[in-house]
Amino acid sequence: MSTAFEVVTSKGLTYEQKVVALAHAAENSLDVLDIPEKTRHYMETGAICDLDEGHAPYRPRYIMPDYEKAVREGCQFLRLEPPKDLDELLSFLMIFYRHVPSITSYPVFLGNIDKLIEPFLDGVSDEEAAKKIKLFLIYLDRTITDGFCHANLGPEETRAGKIILTLEKDLQNAVPNLTLKYDPDITPDAYAELALYTSLYCANPAICNHRMHKDTYGDYGISSCYNILPIGGGSYTLTRIVLPRLAKEADSREHFLKELLPDCLRHMGDYMNERIRFLVERSNFFESSFLSREGFIDREKFLAMFGVVGLAECTNMLMDDKNKTYGHDADADDLAEEIMNVIAQYAENSEALYSEIFHGHFALHAQVGIDSDHGITSGVRIPVGAEPDSMFDHLRHSARFHKFFPTGCADIFSFDPTGRNNPAAVLDIVKGAFKLGDKYISFYASDSDLVRITGYLVKRSDMEHYYKGEAVLQNTVYLGGDNYRNAHLENRKVRSSN
């Protein structure tokens, strides 16, 4: 943690990044959360990690405004009439986005962007629409300087979606992160193929298994690093259990499963409730935000994401036979499932405060890791460099563990550039994976400048600037740059023929 003085005098931060860092330092000077001794212990070992959300929560971590409602009704607080044409809509959104907070201070969710734009394309030529949308996309990339910002497409094919995909291929923007909601019964093959083809040039969009998510809460959106959350709501907080750090304390497998893990889960749940309580009861966020007052968000549609990370390393630590490893051995995978069952049971049986939309429970999330993680693999992924030889075996393994996570669990594949000549082949792989229960999948080409780090996108060329100590526009370049090195993402197995 940098001191305020270090922030103020930094050479490697932009002005905007300094302001955000100083606000964070100010928040952390408060001491308002009641944290029991045992919880502090788990936080010191790193088994419980609050992702540095701050000591006094004053806005939810992820906010998913109902932009359709805003566009339909206008916004009093921002003195915006409902837009009537494409220019007015894009201007409306640009203004509105500016006022949507999140843990990063930037909007993490921009809505179903194709559906927001589509009704305003009547009578507008493709050429004219592309010009306007292009400026809009450039504006987003240059002003929302945070790769956790996410926009959604699909599952229906739209003209707006096609225009956005075509533009993105050439724009090579890291923001917004894009996801196509995909359902083979709704999304035409040609449209899904265009999306995958685009992703092999600019790592965008990722593909979400719409069938598996559409009934989780009703209308859902994907924000940040593939967090599947209710529209009009969001997530108060995301705290994570870092399994391998907890496993270090275990005397035996039995001790871990029966005592340590349940105890840590309980303390983590209590800590999350403490954060929620302060946010809802003390911070006055929901009382003061125009989003809430005008009904673009509803407190009752918020939940709390219960993060899990490092299942692979934890499993390997608890295996007696060190040659039996997660993702490669049936016994190891069975143990991993046993660990997940303990976690799932806790989530099912414990009470999460103010989480009506999720029936008063914590919602499990496969947390993707952070820049400072060393030797801890994202969520339930197989460690980079140790992926199974067969991509199909890899995806079968994923399906087995994705099932535990309603609020997001994903895999990232580096794919050979030859895939660009045959996006239908990549779609076949997606179809197969989704049929088996994989929830979310993304690709980037092994030669692409834009790469997906844990969920967000960063340009390799920007990381080079960061490595030289220069300030860069997007704060995720810092995170991605460290993560790329610490997690050795250059070793991610390239999937291709052979």
Add this chain to the structure above:
Amino acid sequence: MRAPVNKIIPLSVVDGPGNRTSVFLQKCNIACAYCHNPETQRMCTGCGICVEKCPVQALSLVQEKGRDLEGLPVIWDEKKCVQCDTCIRVCPYFSSPKIHLMEVEEVFSEIKKNLPFIRGITVSGGECTLYPEFLTELFTQVRAEGLTCYIDSNGCVDFSRYPDLMDVCDKVMLDVKAWDENVFYSLTRSSNETVKKNLIYLAKRHQLEEVRIVCLEPEVDVEAVIRGIAGSVREHLDDFTLKLIAFRSHGVRTALKDKEMPSGEQMEKWRGIAVNCGFSNIRIV
């Protein structure tokens, strides 16, 4: 029924539409100067050169002689093999000791492992149509799983002689390597009479997926091939893709190994000719 299998690629994005499993059978009936995988051309003779050169002793000779499809003369220990391909490089007969004689059921069970990620299979070679009965049986089983079955062929075996196979084969990816018979002979040491016959036969049955020309002058009369194909199957030009493949020297072991690939400009020129000839689906790779 068994066939010699050089390789099975579970995930292939370059062997027809969608994601496919590719099966490569050993042995070819021609010998192209530009062949990229010459080690698939012939069956092993059991000379033992590779056995001596293998750095990890993964190869050994079977004692009795005179084996062909009944068994292979060199035993390949896959567990010891480090895939350095020394054996392939030292083989003077354009063969490989890394072949498995596999039953139809064995190949089929390898394919089934790739469900539900593939939409079909493509059998290539060598020249896979040297094993028509094997293909017929394999395709019959594979189609029952709802997968499509493609043949990748040099067209030198007369397809019309195997109606049972053609009934269970969805599409063919056909090479037309040269149009003038002398040019074809220089390139392949064979005649292209059957290729031309197959081109018409397959076009009429709507079984052409793509027709391919490896573009390299003067070894290939590229323009004549384009015009020749267009002239022979004029009414079917919308049915298939014409794939113009720029020659690459990767894997080539003949005098052509140092030849450069044609320029992008040259490839575009050929595309222009193809457009003028009435092809609607043209791809350059």
